[in-house]
Amino acid sequence: MNFDWIQQINEKLFIFRDDLFPFLGGGNKGRKMKAVGLDVFSKKANAIVTTGGVQSNHCRAAAVFAAQNKLECSLVLHGSAEDFYKDSGNAKIMRMSGSKIIFASAPAEIGTLMNAEMKYYEERGLKPYYIWGGAHTMEGGGAYIDAVAELKDYCVQSNWHPDLIFLASGTGSTQAGLMAGLDKFGFENTAVVGMSIARRSAQATEIVAKFYQDLCAHYNIKFTNQKAIVVDDYLFGGYEKYDSELKAFSDSSIRDYGFILDTCYSGKAFYGMLQYIRKYDVTKKNILFWHTGGVLNFLAR
């Protein structure tokens, strides 16, 4: 079996290269969209309505999936329209995808605009499929339960087990999915540490804990009540924010590791993980960094 997607950095640190997930642009949104797509097919839907920012990995994945499968697609975007029309990265792929682009001038408008798109397709006799931002859905989280099966294969064959898994945590569905996957595949001694990229720890922890429980119930997995851990020490001021130190860290990521750590997601998580390892003296633990992507965010400007 080929384990190209696990990269070893040193004796203790391994990387799960989900940034390379085989879907245009890769990353966790590629993996989630593949799983959501199965539900789109099973519901015989022929249009997609979803939302995100102008550099949203999720919207890019939805747009690509729609193009590949000849589905209609409406993306309700928030953020700067000017950036959207001049940026590269996800914005460029969305622009080229053939998706219908609608701008929300305020966050409060998003729901209304999405509902209007649903209605637009219904009135034309189509069957639209609504996807919550970030694919924070049972299918999106479920993709990460299944992903743990891939990790399990690696662990069995290489006789290596992670004590700690670190990842960038946003809506929390990737983290919750991994936690449910660890329960399903019997990783009793592995803990997941989410590095929040936007939310404060109290709120993020609550969301992950609830979603993890919901996923276990939905997929009939024996719930072991793992502690939801979401660290908010490396927010760098919030979503899409960063400072010169993180920028320098991100800029040297290719040179240092041969992969991209962007300033919005994986860079915060990886930087935070290195600090966390030192702070909590877990240098003797086996560590897996789950690389959720961000390559196109890095290449956006």
Ligand SMILES: *Cc1c(COP(=O)(O)O)cnc(C)c1O
């Ligand atoms: C969306 C995203 C995340 C966060 O995933 P959630 O499931 O929303 O927590 C992390 N990394 C990248 C690159 C993302 O696009």
